[in-house]
Amino acid sequence: MKIAEIIVDVPTRQTNKTFDYKIPETLEAVIKPGIRVIIPFGPRKVMGFVVGIKEETAITNSALKKISEAMDVFPVLTDELLDLGKWIAEETISFYIITFQAMLPQALKVKYHKQIELLTDNKEELPSSIAAIMADRDLIDFDEFQQRNGNYSQLLKAAQEGLLEISYMVKSKATKKTILYLTPIKEIQAFDEALQDIPLQAKKQRIIVEHFLYNPESIPQKELLEKFQTTAGSINPLIKLGLIKKEYKEVYRDPFKNKDLERTYALPLAVQQQEAINPILKAIQKVQHEVFLLHGVTGSGKTEVYLQAIEQVLNNGKEAIVLVPEIALTPQMVNRFKGRFGKKVAVLHSALSKGEKFDEWRKIQQKKVQVVVGARSAIFAPFENLGIIIIDEEHETTYKQDEQPRYDAKEVAKYRARYHNCPVVLGSATPTLETFARAKKGVYHLLELPHRMNEGPMPAVEIVDMRNELHRGNRTMFSEKLMEEIKIRIARQEQIVLFLNRRGYSTFVMCRDCGHVMNCPHCDIALTYHKSSHLLKCHYCAYETGMPATCEECESDTIRFFGTGTQKVEESIQQLIPEARVIRMDVDTTRKKGAHETLLKKFGGHEADILLGTQMIAKGLDFKNVTLVGVLAADAMLHFADFRASEKTFQLLTQVSGRAGRHELPGEVVIQTYTPEHYSIEMASKYQYNQFFAHEMKVRKTFHYPPYYFLTLITISHQNQIRVMEVGKMIRQLLTKHLSERATVLGPTPSPLVRINDRYRYQCMVKYRDEPNLKEIIRKILTHYHDEMKKNDLSIQVDFEPNHLM
DNA sequence: AGCACGCCGACT
DNA sequence: GTCGGCGTGCTC
Numbered sequence: 001m002k003i004a005e006i007i008v009d010v011p012t013r014q015t016n017k018t019f020d021y022k023i024p025e026t027l028e029a030v031i032k033p034g035i036r037v038i039i040p041f042g043p044r045k046v047m048g049f050v051v052g053i054k055e056e057t058a059i060t061n062s063a064l065k066k067i068s069e070a071m072d073v074f075p076v077l078t079d080e081l082l083d084l085g086k087w088i089a090e091e092t093i094s095f096y097i098i099t100f101q102a103m104l105p106q107a108l109k110v111k112y113h114k115q116i117e118l119l120t121d122n123k124e125e126l127p128s129s130i131a132a133i134m135a136d137r138d139l140i141d142f143d144e145f146q147q148r149n150g151n152y153s154q155l156l157k158a159a160q161e162g163l164l165e166i167s168y169m170v171k172s173k174a175t176k177k178t179i180l181y182l183t184p185i186k187e188i189q190a191f192d193e194a195l196q197d198i199p200l201q202a203k204k205q206r207i208i209v210e211h212f213l214y215n216p217e218s219i220p221q222k223e224l225l226e227k228f229q230t231t232a233g234s235i236n237p238l239i240k241l242g243l244i245k246k247e248y249k250e251v252y253r254d255p256f257k258n259k260d261l262e263r264t265y266a267l268p269l270a271v272q273q274q275e276a277i278n279p280i281l282k283a284i285q286k287v288q289h290e291v292f293l294l295h296g297v298t299g300s301g302k303t304e305v306y307l308q309a310i311e312q313v314l315n316n317g318k319e320a321i322v323l324v325p326e327i328a329l330t331p332q333m334v335n336r337f338k339g340r341f342g343k344k345v346a347v348l349h350s351a352l353s354k355g356e357k358f359d360e361w362r363k364i365q366q367k368k369v370q371v372v373v374g375a376r377s378a379i380f381a382p383f384e385n386l387g388i389i390i391i392d393e394e395h396e397t398t399y400k401q402d403e404q405p406r407y408d409a410k411e412v413a414k415y416r417a418r419y420h421n422c423p424v425v426l427g428s429a430t431p432t433l434e435t436f437a438r439a440k441k442g443v444y445h446l447l448e449l450p451h452r453m454n455e456g457p458m459p460a461v462e463i464v465d466m467r468n469e470l471h472r473g474n475r476t477m478f479s480e481k482l483m484e485e486i487k488i489r490i491a492r493q494e495q496i497v498l499f500l501n502r503r504g505y506s507t508f509v510m511c512r513d514c515g516h517v518m519n520c521p522h523c524d525i526a527l528t529y530h531k532s533s534h535l536l537k538c539h540y541c542a543y544e545t546g547m548p549a550t551c552e553e554c555e556s557d558t559i560r561f562f563g564t565g566t567q568k569v570e571e572s573i574q575q576l577i578p579e580a581r582v583i584r585m586d587v588d589t590t591r592k593k594g595a596h597e598t599l600l601k602k603f604g605g606h607e608a609d610i611l612l613g614t615q616m617i618a619k620g621l622d623f624k625n626v627t628l629v630g631v632l633a634a635d636a637m638l639h640f641a642d643f644r645a646s647e648k649t650f651q652l653l654t655q656v657s658g659r660a661g662r663h664e665l666p667g668e669v670v671i672q673t674y675t676p677e678h679y680s681i682e683m684a685s686k687y688q689y690n691q692f693f694a695h696e697m698k699v700r701k702t703f704h705y706p707p708y709y710f711l712t713l714i715t716i717s718h719q720n721q722i723r724v725m726e727v728g729k730m731i732r733q734l735l736t737k738h739l740s741e742r743a744t745v746l747g748p749t750p751s752p753l754v755r756i757n758d759r760y761r762y763q764c765m766v767k768y769r770d771e772p773n774l775k776e777i778i779r780k781i782l783t784h785y786h787d788e789m790k791k792n793d794l795s796i797q798v799d800f801e802p803n804h805l806m
Numbered sequence: 807a808g809c810a811c812g813c814c815g816a817c818t
Numbered sequence: 819g820t821c822g823g824c825g826t827g828c829t830c
Binding site for chain 3: 003005006008010014015018019020021022039040041042043044057059060063064065153787791
């Protein structure tokens with residue numbers, strides 16, 4: 001007898017292992033590793049992933065249960081992805097089931113339905129309260145039973161007596177969209193003959209028969225009915241005659257259906273691009289795993305290198321994965337891939353609906369496409385013949401998931417590429433220190449694109465010291481220089497991008513009389529004023545409150561706004577340059593689906609002079625009319641207590657600067673800062689990546705940070721601050737005791753944000769170079785606190801190689 | 807997660 | 819003596 005090893009959909013420590021089930025003979029042909037099944041688990045039914053098939057089991061035969069149902073016909077996880085999932089679960093200390101779910105589209109998750117099913121015909125046998133709820137029905141949802149205050153112990157008793165059954169339904173959320181087609185099933189002559197027989201007054205029927213006579217193909221019923229302005233009434237007789245049949249065909253929801261993209265062809269490569277692509281093509285041809293770092297300044301033509309490398313891969317009959325950060329922000333990028341490879345491309349990104357994502361995924365599973373362009377999770381595209389993996393803007397932190405499982409798509413890419421013997425290309429103008437260090441050491445193959453494609457110079461950058469502005473009595477957030485440049489562009493009908501990394505109106509609200517600052521009652525953070533809604537909002541939890549007229553401490557009415565957010569900037573531009581048309585892009589204006597694209601399209605069509613935005617406008621935008629980029633507060637992120645603050649600032653400034661002067665018109669950048677002497681601002685303004693790298697590496701070495709040391713961050717949180725500190729101290733002790741002397745254990749220290757959502761957060765950090773036992777020790781610590789975590793809402797989060805320390 | 811089991815106090 | 823509170827441990 002065949003036995004299946006199954007990971008069940010119950011995310012707990014105790015169930016994080018395989019369970020053995022008998023495969024019923026009827027299912028033997030279908031059940032394979034990677035198939036989802038429904039199984040009895042304890043008293044209920046749950047979904048599970050088959051991860052292995054074997055002949056024998058250590059479980060006594062009487063305890064062994066049978067698989068109830070198969071949920072898939074074809075495996076949703078390939079053997080490769082099953083192995084990968086297991087590896088990720090172990091690397092990140094996550095449950096297997098969580099990892100498998102993370103590798104699949106949301107739509108493949110299941111819902112559980114608990115129901116009460118009546119078994120007896122005679123309702124009189126039931127306790128009266130239950131009979132009342134059931135009324136004249138034989139089946140009700142358990143939810144309803146609970147809502148109407150049903151008596152649970154009576155219900156259990158009735159179930160034991162066999163009067164009713166508590167049943168568990170596992171429901172698939174996946175919906176395949178189908179369309180009703182009409183298909184001719186007789187030869188043309190039959191239609192000709194039918195025309196003789198159908199009475200003349202049945203005009204519409206005759207028209208339809210004629211249609212099929214000349215177009216003997218399947219056609220959606222809806223389309224046919226619309227074409228001839230008729231109803232299903234004139235179709236049915238033809239079906240009775242056996243001329244045509246109704247047939248449901250699966251269709252894919254196409255998020256791009258309303259777009260006509262012009263087909264593009266390979267562009268001639270510049271010398272530097274040719275030199276960069278050759279080693280990649282060689283690796284593709286030799287079916288050899290190798291990691292390339294494509295280090296190219298903004299506008300140097302990295303995308304064309306990607307496109308032509310993929311073309312080679314497709315010619316070899318293989319497939320390609322392209323990861324881009326938060327793809328919804330870069331429709332321009334997606335359009336380039338769609339334009340080049342057309343129907344061969346599937347797109348997976350967060351702006352798609354669940355159904356749309358599922359459809360795109362199915363196109364991959366069914367081998368209908370060969371290229372995937374997508375955000376982080378697209379790295380799990382179920383291709384079986386990968387020829388290349390490309391990760392654009394590799395320095396972006398979004399490639400690491402910041403919840404369980406905390407996988408890093410870059411590491412997953414390398415794992416998959418090793419399996420498939422194919423190259424990985426990491427592309428960036430500002431690679432992370434880790435990546436660039438590996439490239440310099442020769443672990444990665446470094447490819448450089450030092451020049452812009454248009455042969456133009458990088459835009460000139462001017463740093464403005466805002467302290468001087470203040471001394472000169474300029475109290476606006478615009479320096480004279482920036483204001484002047486903005487006015488020039490507007491007069492010349494050129495466009496401007498303004499960048500400010502803070503949304504809302506003001507960053508804090510303070511009483512001038514007593515100095516009281518309005519804080520979030522649940523988090524240790526100042527509330528941000530949002531003018532449009534006249535609300536004070538917390539950016540870390542959902543808290544919001546009306547703006548008070550007087551100070552809540554001293555009742556003075558001199559409450560003032562401090563700090564600047566995008567809303568306030570928008571307002572002042574309107575005041576200072578009334579004729580300027582501004583588009584504001586931040587989380588608040590792009591919440592709606594498709595809002596990104598609409599706003600960018602407007603800007604692209606020159607319906608506005610200024611694009612003002614946060615983070616989200618820093619990446620990938622390419623507008624030929626933009627000749628000025630203004631960074632309003634370059635030091636905003638510099639003062640975060642984070643060892644990557646300098647690196648992030650350098651990357652951001654370089655990326656933003658790259659938005660200017662990408663085409664014929666020369667670009668200019670104005671950076672406003674209060675710390676113009678800081679090396680990351682100074683070097684970014686001169687595009688000195690290598691100098692910045694050298695300088696920052698020294699800093700990292702001195703302070704024992706990556707890439708010289710590995711980091712592991714353990715964050716403990718609980719409502720009770722004392723308990724958090726106690727647990728933190730204990731964890732520190734355990735780590736110090738079991739790790740080697742070469743490892744440093746720091747903490748527990750309060751997180752940069754001590755309290756979020758009424759929970760105190762403390763962290764311990766481990767710095768190390770080689771601690772093979774670290775994972776095992778942490779696992780033991782987690783086991784030790786397992787009960788308290790379950791019962792007392794204690795949380796211990798482990799983040800290996802964290803992106804930030806927040 | 808859900809549920810059974812089993813050990814304790816409160817009650818007919 | 820029994821009912822029900824919740825702490826503990828198991829689910830192939």
